[in-house]
Amino acid sequence: MSEDSPFPQKYDFCTVEKRWQEYWETNKTFRVVEDEAKKKYYVLEMFPYPSGRIHMGHVRNYTIGDVVARYKRLRGYNVLHPMGWDAFGLPAENAAQKHRTHPAKWTYENIAYMKSQLKKLGFSYDWDREFATCDAGYYHWEQKLFLEMYDRGLVYRKITTVNWCDTCQTVLANEQVIEGTCWRCDAFVQPRKMHGWFFKILDYADELLQDLSTLDGWPEKVVTMQHNWIGKSTGLICNFPIEGGDEELAIFTTRPDTIFGVTFMSIAAEHPLVDTLIGGGNREKELRAFIAAIADEKRRRPVTDELDKKGMFTGRYCRNPFNNQRVPIYIANFVLMEYGTGAVMAVPAHDQRDFEFARTYSLPIVPVVIPPDTELDPDQMTAAATEPGRLVNSGTFNGMDSIEAQAAIIVHAEDIGCGTSHTTYRLRDWGISRQRYWGAPIPMIHCPSCGVVPVPLEDLPIRLPDGADTGAEECTPLSRRPDFINTTCPSCGGPAQRETDTMDTFVESSWYFARFACSDNDDAILDRRTDYWLPVDQYIGGVEHAILHLLYSRFFTKVLRDLGYLNIDEPFTNLLTQGMVIKDGAKMSKSKGNVVDPDQLIGQYGADTVRLFSLFAAPPERDLEWNAQGVEGASRFLNRVYRTIAHLAEHRTIAAPAAEPDESDRDLQRKLHQTIRKVSFDIDNDFHFNTAISAVMELFNALSAATDETKPQQATPAVIEEVIRTMLVLLSPMVPHFCSEMWRIMAFTDTLEDQSWPSFDEKTAREDQLTIVLQVNGKVRSRLQVGADISDESLREQAVADANMVRYIEGKAIKKIIVVKKKLVNIVV
């Protein structure tokens, strides 16, 4: 570049990025409407919680999504790429309290700032579709949906023991309790009895499980996690009559084949029959103390420790309906009230937990299933025998295969009326009640005479009381707001009170992807535009939502389908779970002090450099190690490209097509077509932008060599322009501002947006010179330059005659010559 060049010495990202962002905004370049003539593509990144500012995780997630969106546009798709805000939730209330402001104010200010950050990164969203879930225009429709679900019997209210977080002053769903602590604040969760609203996700448990097999575009890991989370098991519920009363003890087992091996019963300390069993007994005091001790231990149990099997005999017995044997009933610390019936038939010979328990309390062990080629001596056993085998000690079932026996014994239980086959799930119904202010109000009314009455549709939305005064008062739960609570009963007209619980914020995120198809609709939850746009073709987000958000979204999709709003079974055809952004080997966090600020980076290097490095440093599914020098390298690459292009633009000669393309031209064109092939493959296959970028870098290096004025061989201007044009299209999804600007500098007559993704020509991409590797006994000894059309026979001859090879094969008998087409010759001696 000369001194008086019209182009600055250094690529001025600041001016350039602003120019193109304004251009895209004023031209509404990324606005989309349905177009039946075009194939649609819906790419969505998990929307953010408006916490204040975006972090590098967002930058990575949204950059990946943006490249996909821009790439698919170039591929000719009608691309929907929306963005919004997951705006309800606890941090707004905490912040509001701390800063004496209102959660709404705090939230909307955060949204405004974060939106400006996303714009600075040049993401190609259709901003016309934007919404925040705390907009009444959104939760209005969520409330309507709630009422429709209520009509369908998918919503109910019950008193349950809930997970109560004292720090957050709210109830948590099971999914939000991580190893006994709150997912958000890490405080220990307390059990508490409360009214709460529930969604019947269990009604869909089977379908949610079955349809997992259709999710080919999901990482196997996520599918497995959901599979385990649903945790379906089938088996037998069997009633054991309790001696000395009319009560029966119901147990659930997945191993009915071992029922003749029952030697005791284990029940949970919270089991409803515990009072009847031990009440008035002579050891009641002792047992009560034991139960209290278990509860205490449970509350403060170290997170990871396996607890020792402990139990205490209740003094009571029941009878095994299969062999009429007397079975002592124990209270045991390892039995979960929340699963099955809260009581377990203990078969120590074939269940490890029961085995340990039996050894501790010297209870009998009776083997009833003998695995092939095994003998089971109760006194010698060191562990339970859980494998299948043949039944013994099992009355009429002796000799039967244990797998067959499982079914046979269930049939028998049903015949004699003591039990029935049963399916149970680890998954629970979804408790959605939250005792918080900043959430969507649950649209129900409590009337003293009519009971629970739904809010009439015409009264929706039930708005959060916003209150003119700001202040901490706004953050108190709705139950302390008489202006909100007091209403009239829609049924009898008498005074009544509103429900004061708000919905779990996971409700909002369970259907937002559908709302993006028609977010401007003020009259309905959704409309037929969803038929065009849904399902989401590519969903991108962190693996931390593998269970919660993704399972709820699948559930809502099926509910919306059954309510007639959607005609799909699954919301997300393909799922990409991107890795974390880490620095110095650890996840970025304030406490570790290794946080990188996107604003600072963009200010220093520009959005394109940040985007380029995020894509280049690792494939999307892996963790990304942030490296300041690597960012520098990405910036350098863009500057190198810029200087080359600016130089060419300045010294432009009329691009006359070369009459006869010389070797330099052919080499460059070959490289170009190889690059198109590689980049297309890498993106189509698994979004491996890192290798796609490295391919473009190679192309650029080849271009630099072919335009080097100090070298005798240079490519002709026409070819060089062709390469630049194509290279800019290839790079444009990744560094869009940069490519738009280079396109402008090159003064191409057409526009970059109107380009389509380049296709490659196999013939041009084909090498006409090959390097053949020559091996002796599998070790590389020489190389051979040959024409691409060489025959195997001639290769063989040249290999044997090669001077380097001769040294190794001379005087030895050649046993075998292996020729791999166009690759190598291996001579075995």
Added chain:
RNA sequence: GCGAGAGUGGCGGAACUGGUAGACGCGCUGGUCUUAGGAACCAGUAUCUUUGAUGUGUGGGUUCGAGUCCCUCCUCUCGCACCA
């Protein structure tokens, strides 16, 4: 403990169906240009006892040939963790 994934230069990472290990980038070394350069450009860069040998966590196996396939073990990461 169970399940899944991963171990490749100083670093991030490449390597299609077994066929040139280390693409691309960072860093480093030397040089050019400069008053200077943390700018730009050029050259080099797996290791070693360097006509050669050794190298993809360990040890074995299959094969003409193994980072890639099979078995053993080790380490790390992530899920689940008494689900009867």
